[in-house]
Amino acid sequence: MPSTVLIVDDHAGFRANARAVLESEGFDVVGEVANGTDAVAEVARLSPQIVLLDVQLPDADGFELAERLTSNGSRVNVVLVSSRDYSDLPRLIERSGARGFVPKAELSGPRLAALVA
Amino acid sequence: MSNRRAAAITLLALAVAVGAATLVALSDHDTSKVATIALAAPLGLVFIGAGLVAARRRPDNRTGTLMILTGFAWFSGALPDANNPLLFSLGSILGAVFFGFLIHLILAFPSGRLSGRGVRALAVGGYVLVAASNLAFMLVDDLVDGCDGCPRNVLLVSRQPGVADAVRVLTVIGAAVLAAGVVTVLVRRWRAATPALRRALTPVFASGGVTLVLAALLVAAQAADVGAAEAVYWLLLVSLMTIPLAFLAGLLRARLATAAVGRLLAETPETPTQAEAQEGLRRALGDPTVELAFWLPERRGYVDTQGRPFAVEENDPRLSTPIALDDEPVALVVHDAALAEEPDLLTGVLAAARLALQKDRLQAQLRARVEDLQRERDFVSTVVNTAPAYFCVLDSAGRIERFNTTLEAMTGMLDDESARGRPFWEVFPVDEEALAARMVIENRGEGIEHAWRAADGGTRIVTWRLTELPENRLLVSGADVTERRRSLDEQAALRRVATLVAEDPEPALLLEAVTREVGLLFGGDTATIFRYTDGRRVTVMGGWSDRGDFVDPGSERVLDGDTAAALVYQTHAPARIDDYGAVEGEFARYLHDQGIRCTIAAPVIVGGALWGAVSASSTQEDRFPSAAEHRLGAFAGLVAQALANADARDELRRAAARIVEAGDAARKQLERNLHDGAQQRLVALSLALRLAQSRLPDDPGRAGEILRNASEELALALEELRELARGLHPAILSDRGLVPALSALAVRSPVPVKLHVLTEERLPESVEVALFYVASEALTNVAKYAEASSTHVRLALVEDTAVIEIEDDGVGGADVEGGSGIRGLRDRVESLDGRLDVNSDPGGGTVVRAEVPVVRAPEPVAAA
Numbered sequence: 001m002p003s004t005v006l007i008v009d010d011h012a013g014f015r016a017n018a019r020a021v022l023e024s025e026g027f028d029v030v031g032e033v034a035n036g037t038d039a040v041a042e043v044a045r046l047s048p049q050i051v052l053l054d055v056q057l058p059d060a061d062g063f064e065l066a067e068r069l070t071s072n073g074s075r076v077n078v079v080l081v082s083s084r085d086y087s088d089l090p091r092l093i094e095r096s097g098a099r100g101f102v103p104k105a106e107l108s109g110p111r112l113a114a115l116v117a
Numbered sequence: 118m119s120n121r122r123a124a125a126i127t128l129l130a131l132a133v134a135v136g137a138a139t140l141v142a143l144s145d146h147d148t149s150k151v152a153t154i155a156l157a158a159p160l161g162l163v164f165i166g167a168g169l170v171a172a173r174r175r176p177d178n179r180t181g182t183l184m185i186l187t188g189f190a191w192f193s194g195a196l197p198d199a200n201n202p203l204l205f206s207l208g209s210i211l212g213a214v215f216f217g218f219l220i221h222l223i224l225a226f227p228s229g230r231l232s233g234r235g236v237r238a239l240a241v242g243g244y245v246l247v248a249a250s251n252l253a254f255m256l257v258d259d260l261v262d263g264c265d266g267c268p269r270n271v272l273l274v275s276r277q278p279g280v281a282d283a284v285r286v287l288t289v290i291g292a293a294v295l296a297a298g299v300v301t302v303l304v305r306r307w308r309a310a311t312p313a314l315r316r317a318l319t320p321v322f323a324s325g326g327v328t329l330v331l332a333a334l335l336v337a338a339q340a341a342d343v344g345a346a347e348a349v350y351w352l353l354l355v356s357l358m359t360i361p362l363a364f365l366a367g368l369l370r371a372r373l374a375t376a377a378v379g380r381l382l383a384e385t386p387e388t389p390t391q392a393e394a395q396e397g398l399r400r401a402l403g404d405p406t407v408e409l410a411f412w413l414p415e416r417r418g419y420v421d422t423q424g425r426p427f428a429v430e431e432n433d434p435r436l437s438t439p440i441a442l443d444d445e446p447v448a449l450v451v452h453d454a455a456l457a458e459e460p461d462l463l464t465g466v467l468a469a470a471r472l473a474l475q476k477d478r479l480q481a482q483l484r485a486r487v488e489d490l491q492r493e494r495d496f497v498s499t500v501v502n503t504a505p506a507y508f509c510v511l512d513s514a515g516r517i518e519r520f521n522t523t524l525e526a527m528t529g530m531l532d533d534e535s536a537r538g539r540p541f542w543e544v545f546p547v548d549e550e551a552l553a554a555r556m557v558i559e560n561r562g563e564g565i566e567h568a569w570r571a572a573d574g575g576t577r578i579v580t581w582r583l584t585e586l587p588e589n590r591l592l593v594s595g596a597d598v599t600e601r602r603r604s605l606d607e608q609a610a611l612r613r614v615a616t617l618v619a620e621d622p623e624p625a626l627l628l629e630a631v632t633r634e635v636g637l638l639f640g641g642d643t644a645t646i647f648r649y650t651d652g653r654r655v656t657v658m659g660g661w662s663d664r665g666d667f668v669d670p671g672s673e674r675v676l677d678g679d680t681a682a683a684l685v686y687q688t689h690a691p692a693r694i695d696d697y698g699a700v701e702g703e704f705a706r707y708l709h710d711q712g713i714r715c716t717i718a719a720p721v722i723v724g725g726a727l728w729g730a731v732s733a734s735s736t737q738e739d740r741f742p743s744a745a746e747h748r749l750g751a752f753a754g755l756v757a758q759a760l761a762n763a764d765a766r767d768e769l770r771r772a773a774a775r776i777v778e779a780g781d782a783a784r785k786q787l788e789r790n791l792h793d794g795a796q797q798r799l800v801a802l803s804l805a806l807r808l809a810q811s812r813l814p815d816d817p818g819r820a821g822e823i824l825r826n827a828s829e830e831l832a833l834a835l836e837e838l839r840e841l842a843r844g845l846h847p848a849i850l851s852d853r854g855l856v857p858a859l860s861a862l863a864v865r866s867p868v869p870v871k872l873h874v875l876t877e878e879r880l881p882e883s884v885e886v887a888l889f890y891v892a893s894e895a896l897t898n899v900a901k902y903a904e905a906s907s908t909h910v911r912l913a914l915v916e917d918t919a920v921i922e923i924e925d926d927g928v929g930g931a932d933v934e935g936g937s938g939i940r941g942l943r944d945r946v947e948s949l950d951g952r953l954d955v956n957s958d959p960g961g962g963t964v965v966r967a968e969v970p971v972v973r974a975p976e977p978v979a980a981a
Contacts, residue, residue: 009796024811083796084290105803 003116006048007032007092008039008065009081010058018052018081019074025109027115031096043076050116052107053098055082063096070097081107122167125429126185130165134158137195144198146267157194160361164188167361167753172665179221180231184361187218191357202268209270210251217244219360223325227317227455241607250288257281285340286900294427296333300326316403317455320363328356380745401466404453406435412446418954419449422857431795431911438463440471448472483766507569507579507595510586515558518590524709527597529572541593545569547576558583558591573739576603603638603742610634611751618759621766625670627759634751636661639745641733641927645683646721646756648729655682658729678702681718681959685730691719691746695739704956712736715961719753723760731756772944774952779941790841800825847889855885859910866896868905868925875913884969887914887945888921895923895965903927903963914971918951922966930959942967 006016011102015032017098022029029045033039037056041100043051051069055062077096080086086101093101100115141147165188170359194215196208220243224236231237245411257277259270303322307315331353338346341479386393395409410419410427421427429437429451436457440448442533444560450470456463500506502522509520517539520532520584530536536544542555550567557565562580571577581595628646636644654673676683679699684692694700694716699710708716718732731753735741788851808838809823816924842848850858863870899905905927913920943953951969 013797013801014804017801017808020808021804024808060850083792083800106801107804108807 003050003061003113004030004046004048005050005052005112006030006039006042006046007011007052007055008034008036009052009054010034010056011054014104016052018104021107023111024050027109027112032060036065040048040069047076049077050114051076051078052111053078055080055084055086063098065096066096068071076082079112079115118622123173126165126169130162130185130188131578133192134162137192140195140200140204141911143198143200147198152351153198155193156351156358157191159214160354160357161188161191163358163361164191177859178227179224179814182230182424183218183225183229185221187215187222190215190218198270202271203630205268206255206271206477209255210272213247213526214244215247215250215330217247219328219332219357219752220244220295221327222360223321223329224299224302226321226325233297236276236302239295239302242295242298243289246288246291250284250291254281254284257284289337289340292333292336296329299329324356324359325362326359328353370796389473392424394473394946395422397465398450398452398470401469401693402452402889404439404456406453408451410449410451411447412505419446435936438467438864440467440474440742442471442475447471461772504893505597507593507597509541509545509593509595511541511558511591511593513589513591514593515542517541517544524595527571528569541672544917548691554677558593561591563586569595606638607748607751611755614752614755617754622759623764624759625659626765627756629661629758631663631752632659635749636663639733639741639749639845641735641740643713643735644731644733646731649676650684652676652686655729657715673703674707676704678705680704680708681716681732682730685718685720685725689720689722689727691717691750693717693741693746695741708734712770714738717741717749718748719750720752721757721760723757728760744821774948774949775940779944787841787845790837790844794837795834795841798830798837802830802834805830826955849888850885851882854879856891856912857883857907859912862889862893863910864894866908867900868896868903868908870896870908870910873909876919878914880914880919881973883949884919884971887942887949887951887969888919888967889922890945891942891967893963894942895963898931898938899923899925899927899963902931904930905962917971919969920966922964924962924964926962928959928964929957931955931960 001076005022007018008030009018009032015034019029028048031042033042034057036059039051039053039057039060040093042048052091053062053066053069053080057065062080062082067079069076069078078096080093080096080098080101081104083104085103087103090109104112109114125677131881138158141150141153141157142152146576147153165185168181168184168186168188169516170181171178171184175181193208194212196204198210199208200609201204217240221231221240224240225231228508231240235852252272255270255272256274258281259273303318305323307318309422331349334348335349335353338349348481366875389397391409391411395407398409399405408421408427410421412418413420416426427449429435429449433451434454435451436454438450438452439446441451448470450467452463503936504521504523507524507527509519509524512518517536519537520530522532524530524545525532540555541558542551546554546567547570553565556562561583566578566580568576569579576599577597578599579595580598581593584592584594586592594881614631614634622630632644632646635641638689643660643662646658650656650659650673653676655676657670657672657674659670674682676686679694680700680702681692681694682698682704683702684694696715697705697713700709713734714736715738716732716734718730720730721728730751732740733745733749757871805823805827809820809827812820812823845862848860856877859872859874863872880888896908896910899908903925905925908923908925911920911922911924939953944954946967946969949969951966951967953965954965957963
């Protein structure tokens with residue numbers, strides 16, 4: 001059964017490309033939102049298995065939002081994305097409760113699957 | 118003439134007279150013997166006597182000798198009375214020789230010498246006529262006619278009555294010619310004579326002239342009628358008597374010289390002017406031509422009564438007689454030459470004049486000495502009383518005897534009983550220094566410096582010294598060094614403050630130091646530096662007080678009334694208040710309540726604007742010397758300099774921080790732009806390529822479509838990267854220069870830009886970059902905010918300043934102090950010593966103008 005994914009990013013172009021890539025590789029993209037507020041609401045409504053979360057949102061910091069989404073025993077898998085490279089900040093990512101970080105240009109189904117497995 | 122010779126002549130004369138009288142008495146043919154003896158004998162004696170007196174008194178004058186000879190010649194007139202024929206005949210020839218001598222005497226008067234050929238000829242003619250006519254007559258006439266009992270004429274050659282008559286006629290003619298000649302000479306001489314000479318000539322000429330006329334008449338009468346001749350003869354005798362009397366009169370005049378001297382001394386004023394002295398001499402000498410000239414030693418020459426240089430002309434007939442005292446010429450008396458004939462008068466009068474002059478000179482010397490002393494006293498008095506020094510004379514116990522007016526003026530003490538007799542140290546030095554002054558005076562100490570009390574209640578610093586005077590008295594002489602001391606103190610204080618300013622002190626430290634220096638220097642109780650906050654208040658920034666209470670930094674005061682602070686605020690100039698009791702307003706009342714009576718204040722002007730003021734105040738009225746507020750200005754200037762230094766440093770720090778911030782912001786913006794633009798496109802491109810790759814086997818059509826979109830995305834990404842690169846540094850600027858770079862800016866601007874290039878010259882790179890960014894930022898702002906329809910960009914090089922101006926016709930009202938963009942530009946421009954101005958009145962468009970001085974690298978020097 002394909003994993004359900006919520007894409008949270010303020011760049012529409014990225015959201016469209018990510019949906020196309022992930023869907024072509026077997027993921028079920030259940031929703032797209034452009035900001036942190038909407039993200040919290042949609043996570044509660046859709047309960048996606050994976051949240052693809054941009055580090056930099058107009059109204060929220062991705063790390064803080066990840067921490068919030070993963071607190072209180074939630075089992076949601078948050079994967080942080082950014083066009084900047086945060087891979088050399090593993091502690092920050094770990095502390096946020098996210099499962100991992102993928103540079104936007106390297107996003108692919110297998111990479112995402114590997115992180116949430 | 119010696120006494121013996123005079124006696125011999127006298128005896129001879131008497132003998133001759135007796136002889137003559139005897140001849141007359143024994144004569145057989147003289148019909149009037151008694152009359153002849155009575156009149157003729159004394160006449161000869163009178164001539165001889167008068168001649169003797171004249172010769173003794175005037176040995177250098179021949180007149181006396183001539184008179185004596187004339188007297189003896191007269192006695193020869195008795196020979197014709199002789200009964201002896203030879204004596205009778207000889208006497209008839211010589212009897213008239215007397216007249217030759219008489220003519221000689223008159224012509225030679227008054228010198229006794231015949232002067233001039235004509236005069237000598239006349240005299241000789243006289244002798245010849247009287248001798249020759251009688252001789253000739255006796256050769257042809259027996260003389261018996263008309264003379265009963267006359268002896269025989271031994272000289273008779275032949276009695277020739279016709280020839281005798283002719284001789285008579287010729288004799289009369291000769292006598293007449295001779296008389297006419299003599300009278301002519303006398304008249305001429307009279308007319309040429311000065312009044313003094315005329316007085317001498319008058320009696321002699323009168324008697325002589327009458328006598329000669331009578332003599333001529335006698336000759337005529339003898340030729341014509343014997344009876345009439347007899348009468349003329351007696352008249353002639355009487356007339357002849359007057360001649361020696363005339364000479365005696367002249368001699369008497371000489372004797373009167375003493376009286377003239379007495380008159381001179383009596384009638385001339387005690388201290389006559391030169392003119393009065395001259396007039397006195399004229400009267401005394403009876404010579405109105407007298408001139409008196411005084412010797413001026415400093416001119417080495419004489420001056421007349423008018424003070425003009427005086428000299429006797431060469432052809433002046435008058436004589437000059439100098440008067441000298443102690444071998445030094447004093448005066449010159451120029452007088453008639455005839456006065457030489459009255460030497461007694463002349464020498465007497467001149468001796469009297471000499472005495473008077475000597476007395477005058479002694480008096481003048483005495484007067485001069487008294488005047489010298491008076492002048493010296495006046496001079497010393499003037500010096501002592503006008504010298505800028507204090508003089509005070511003390512007795513041996515240090516009590517005041519007298520002091521000068523300079524000390525009176527300074528202390529307000531009068532040099533009278535109120536001060537005299539009191540100890541010096543109780544009167545002049547201020548109380549706390551009195552003991553020290555007393556020690557100095559009582560121990561006759563060295564020069565010292567003390568504060569003396571001044572009339573205005575203040576003190577003066579006086580350096581004084583003691584000088585011993587006779588009778589153990591003391592002269593205290595003092596110099597006022599207050600101003601010099603104050604000036605030195607002021608310069609020292611200014612130096613200290615300036616040094617402190619140069620050391621860049623903490624503001625509080627500086628303000629405290631300045632106010633302390635100012636307060637102490639000007640003698641205030643308190644000094645303050647305050648700042649004008651909004652035109653209605655002042656904020657105390659720092660201060661000093663010798664009471665330690667009044668100044669309260671940070672406190673505010675209302676700026677009302679005419680306080681010194683308000684006056685400085687109004688005038689931007691130093692101000693002073695000498696009595697706060699008379700000033701209105703809350704602040705003034707507050708100061709007055711604090712005990713402040715007077716204040717001086719000077720403005721602190723920083724960067725051309727009034728920042729605040731420095732003030733010093735005192736609880737005493739009129740405490741500050743005149744112009745103290747202006748001297749305070751020097752301290753205010755140092756405060757301003759320190760504040761300006763601090764401002765400049767702060768501004769420098771701020772500019773540096775802004776430059777760093779601007780760099781940070783620019784980099785952040787660049788990263789943001791990259792992140793938001795090209796990076797996002799490349800991310801999308803990457804994902805699209807992977808998507809196309811995955812679709813290619815199953816759906817090549819879809820893969821192709823994805824690749825086409827990706828290619829467009831890539832083109833957009835490249836364009837965005839180029840735009841970013843341009844933003845980092847416009848390559849065209851470094852490659853092609855400012856003008857092409859500005860053209861590129863204009864082309865890309867969304868608002869039409871008209872470029873006005875007034876210089877194509879390449880400028881230093883830093884200048885070109887700065888001007889480019891000014892234009893770039895300004896055009897960006899025009900596009901963003903101005904709502905403009907057109908923009909003009911002007912570039913010019915004015916002398917050595919590059920100017921760029923961007924003007925739009927938009928809405929204006931821009932923030933001229935600028936957001937971060939303008940501030941960054943301003944920093945960039947000012948870092949090149951340039952300036953950036955923005956004018957943007959609402960509705961009036963915006964003008965951004967930058968001026969940057971162009972400093973070119975020196976031309977490389979060609980290698981030799």
